[in-house]
Amino acid sequence: MLVGILALQGDFFEHARTLDLINKDYRFIKTVDDLKDIDAIILPGGESTAIKIIQQNYNLFIKIKALIDEGIPTLGTCAGAILLSSNIINDTTINLNVLDITIKRNAYGRQNESFEANVSIDSLPKENYCFIRAPKIINIGENVTTIATLDKSPVGVRQKNIVAFTFHPEINASPIYLNWLTSFLDEGKNYVRSL
Secondary structure: OEEEEEOOOOOHHHHHHHHHHOOOEEEEEOOHHHHOOOOEEEEOOOOOHHHHHHHHOHHHHHHHHHHHHHOOOEEEEOHHHHHHEEEEOOOOOOOOOOEEEEEEOOOOOOHHHOEEEEEOOOOOOOEEEEEOOOOEEEEEOOOOEEEEEEOOEEEEEEEOOEEEEOOEOOOOOOHHHHHHHHHHHHHHHHOOOOO
């Protein structure tokens, strides 16, 4: 299995370290050619400018969207969740529009208001995860399932082959999260690539 990590900006090295911990091969994605033969994709967190950087390479943006639409297992964290969403409040940025959620950028405050919180993913035991200038999911579509909450608000959602977290589980990757990630990424074994 080969996991592609979008590596134009953000914490892609932290995701690579996490994949090393679960013995998954990965490739950094910077061009359309890098998408060849990947079985899953991770869109990392980072500055919200990451979305604009991706848009500058429009062919890459189109190909990533096509892969997600075809069913490739896709994980987006923080800015990656923003990129996946169908609607961003108070923002005209063009995004992938593949995940039926409305999201608000930097909803928890500035960098100095970042925090850690106990969160459970898919009813697994709670763990501490980092919320860094995190977005907030304001609304979810009827085909979207909440898989993680904080104060009764969704911070992790799933729609078919897509999972999005508003936090950064890769920063303090724990055995519980790593086991969950292994299961999610292994779904890519059944993915039929078009590239």
